[in-house]
């Protein structure tokens with residue numbers, strides 16, 4: 001008989017930070033990208049559904065479930081662009097993995113840090129198939145919580161070593177530069193977005209604003225560029241001018257979700273897009289031509305979170321960076337739940 005059926009491993013924020021620092025952030029991002037890549041290669045076996053979103057004037061709260069038939073996972077995540085004004089994060093998250101066979105949770109984890117890591121790993125993985133060969137310079141517009149993770153994933157996975165930053169709030173760029181000091185990146189803070197994209201082979205947009213924004217206009221995007229568009233991930237929340245979309249080859253995670261949430265909500269419902277899993281598994285081509293504009297219209301899909309939780313679970317045994325939560329009622333005999341409650345009162 002298994003012992004301690006009540007206990008579920010829990011990775012707190014503190015443990016997640018210890019885990020990332022033990023593994024090393026660049027190795028963590030690279031290994032995590034490999035887990036996502038593996039799961040995208042077996043895309044067809046997963047349960048897939050657009051995430052379940054509850055919108056309000058201030059933001060959104062979402063549930064993101066999936067399963068590969070053996071393991072079930074979900075993430076709870078919010079997006080509240082005005083939160084930072086009150087000292088709160090724009091995005092917070094936690095997630096669960098469970099055994100499909102028993103329905104018992106096998107992992108509960110913080111996912112605020114893990115979401116930043118998985119989003120960055122996903123972006124760099126997409127760019128591995130889509131960005132121009134030998135790209136070394138990335139412009140990054142929006143220098144908030146996600147930005148350093150994006151920069152380090154592109155360094156570790158693509159070999160980016162020059163970064164051009166722009167944010168409407170200069171203190172965000174200063175923070176990003178300071179955090180990335182001595183990490184092997186040559187960083188320039190730019191005073192306009194036009195200046196930031198100058199000479200960049202990859203442009204990452206990672207701003208937060210709950211509206212149809214125009215972070216990039218058509219004249220800012222030259223041929224051969226790869227655009228990694230992260231911040232347009234909700235109905236009514238986009239970053240790119242529609243004309244850019246019309247000139248780009250667009251790659252997405254899961255079309256039924258991206259058509260609701262991504263940049264392509266600005267286009268007709270049948271506008272052609274390529275699913276990234278098909279590129280990763282070799283069914284479709286990524287970049288075909290050095291002059292092509294490629295766009296990863298990222299919104300974040302449940303399978304990426306599933307991969308991230310799977311990766312974290314696999315690290316727990318060796319690192320010990322977790323504690324056990326008394327999370328599941330475990331009566332002496334399964335049907336005597338009430339008896340367990342009574343006995344607890346007497347005790």
Ligand SMILES: NC(=O)c1ccc[n+]([C@@H]2O[C@H](COP(=O)([O-])OP(=O)(O)OC[C@H]3O[C@@H](n4cnc5c(N)ncnc54)[C@H](O)[C@@H]3O)[C@@H](O)[C@H]2O)c1
Pocket residue numbers: 079081084090091115116119141142143144145146147166167168169172206207208209213215229230231232233298299300301
């Ligand atoms: N695609 C995904 O998988 C995914 C995952 C996580 C977060 N996100 C999204 O990424 C975005 C960034 O998240 P975050 O946690 O870094 O948010 P954040 O609030 O910490 O940072 C956003 C930054 O964008 C800047 N900004 C806003 N408008 C701008 C503009 N017009 N030009 C330049 N800079 C501008 C802000 O000053 C801020 O520094 C959010 O929109 C979030 O919803 C997407």
